[in-house]
Amino acid sequence: MKFAILLALLLWQAGPETTTPQYLRYQRIVAPSDPGQNCAVIDPQLFPHAAPSLKDLRLFGDNHEVPYAITLSEPQQPDSDTATIRNLGLRGRKIVFDLEMPNRPYTEIDLALAGHDFLATATVFGTRNPNYSNQTHLGDYTLFDLTTQHLSRNTSIHLQETSLPYLHVELAISPAAGASASSLTPEALQKLVQGVTIPPSREAQSIYTTAARSVVTQRGRQSIASFALPERIPIERVSFDLAPTYKANFSRDVHITDHPDGTANPASSASETLVGTILRVHLTQAGREIRQEQLSIPATLGSNMQSEATVQVAVENGDDTPLPITGVRLEMRQRKICFDAPNERPLTLYYGDPALTAPQYDYARLFSLSSAVHTAQLGRERLNVLYHDRPDARPLTERRPHLLWIILLVVICILAIVAIRSSKHIHH
Structure with a gap:
């Protein structure tokens, strides 16, 4: 019985983690503009240091956890x-x-x-x-x-x-x-x-935030922009900037490819290749004026993953003169963190603890944007000066797996000794 109790203690799982700022590695000041509902735009730089799906974001004010909701810019009518x-x-x-x-x-x-x-x-x-x-x-x-x-x-x-x-x-x-x-x-x-x-x-269309920007280089018949994309940044659109003096008509196919960094053969490990078209038609035919321009391509990339990635955007020029592209942008749909501020005192946003699970707030489940929502400012990322590693909450058998085998061998030996002694006692 004692051995069973000992084994159970060794296999015991620690309870759920607690949310305390000292276990969160990064922090940013969130400054409300007025009391009441406030929303701050989440910039792309937050994603690489936060847990997947931003599940470890915690907002504190006056040493109390403040519930929040995260919004995603999208059409109110998402489908046609x-x-x-x-x-x-x-x-x-x-x-x-x-x-x-x-x-x-x-x-x-x-x-x-x-x-x-x-x-x-x-x-x-x-x-x-x-x-x-x-x-x-x-x-x-x-x-x-x-x-x-x-x-x-x-x-x-x-x-x-x-x-x-x-x-x-x-x-x-x-x-x-x-x-x-x-x-x-x-x-x-x-x-x-x-x-x-x-x-x-x-x-009611989506609002986008620029996550990365690059210039183009010419490689044969292609104009190519390359990006080193940090982990977990969600990319949902690619947009192109043209020289303002360029007025010509064009239609060019675009190939967008991404692959995780550290792979031996990027071409064979590409997670996805997307194809789109950028175009401009400004002309008059048969007395009719024609105006059409499309300089953005929807692109939900496979690089929205848990590792750094390289993204390549290639414009196919064919036999035409390369377009005067002044920049290519990777964009994500705008996300905001919204909360109710009792006053104008700054709050602190903490993140960087992969052990945390997503919070379950009634505030988020019942959230709706107010007609008088205020704009909060999200400060620069800083290291949390109070941070220290969370104690290892794994069972002892996971931290030191060899102990389980040692204990099992000891138990087997003890049981064998007991069995031998019992056998001798019966023979006597």
């Missing part, structure tokens, strides 16, 4: 909706149709058009009447497909934000330069509109 097409038909050489829109604000209409090599003017009207009367003119928009000219395609209508439930659209389509007019027969026109998608409103 579809609009219902009604009354599709022809009016002369125009395609006309009505749209029943989703019940939310919107700023964009993406038309799935089957045609190629065309220019179109989309005239859009809006109304709140289900019979489509009393319409308001919302604007005229140019749509185009210039892929045979090695440029781009745009079939999106960009509006001012509105929540009108019903729209009427008139499409006047003509062939682009070099295209055949015979392809735009009445039958083909009527089949042109295949669907309508409504993305999230631009007014």
Whole structure:
């Protein structure tokens, strides 16, 4: 029995860790601007020294732990909706149709058009009447497909934000330069509109924070930017800066590759390769002005992992002159730490203790942004002068695994001696 008790004590697991600032290696001052709800932007430099998913962040004020919530910038309407097409038909050489829109604000209409090599003017009207009367003119928009000219395609209508439930659209389509007019027969026109998608409103889109910046170098037909990315920084977009004097049109494919540092063969160990396109179309064709620009690419990289990584962004120039790219940025969606401040006295944010688990605050579960939220300032990272290592809370058998075998051997020997003595006693 004594041996069983001893073994149980050796295998005993320590209780849950306590949250105390002296076990957290880093600290930063958080300065509220006013009493009440405050939010401070979390910068990328916090991620490498914090635990994964920021689970070890602890906020203290007046020697008391202060509950908080972390917000992530994202569209209020994260997914696209579809609009219902009604009354599709022809009016002369125009395609006309009505749209029943989703019940939310919107700023964009993406038309799935089957045609190629065309220019179109989309005239859009809006109304709140289900019979489509009393319409308001919302604007005229140019749509185009210039892929045979090695440029781009745009079939999106960009509006001012509105929540009108019903729209009427008139499409006047003509062939682009070099295209055949015979392809735009009445039958083909009527089949042109295949669907309508409504993305999230631009007014509710994500806000991004720059995590890393690099210049480009030329390597053959590629313009390449390389980044040494610290561990655990979440990258969700890549953006490009062009020289402000550059006004030419272009369309270039982009390859984004990342791999963990310390690998023998980076090419074979690349965790992911993403492909996107940057473009600009500023021109006038057939009397219509065309304006489209895309200098950012969504990119959730596999380097959002627990080691440092190298990220390479390559712009494929082909036979064209390299673009005058002045900088490439790796960006993450903006994150904030929000809390209620009883006064304007600074608080302290501690982190850097991998033994901690994520806190469970009622404040975070019930959190909602106030209409009068204040901006708090997050100070520079400093070492916690009170820091010392957390006592090793692992069971003794994990810290010194050889002890378990020694104890088991001792127990077996003792049991064997007891058995031998018992056997001799029986024979006597």
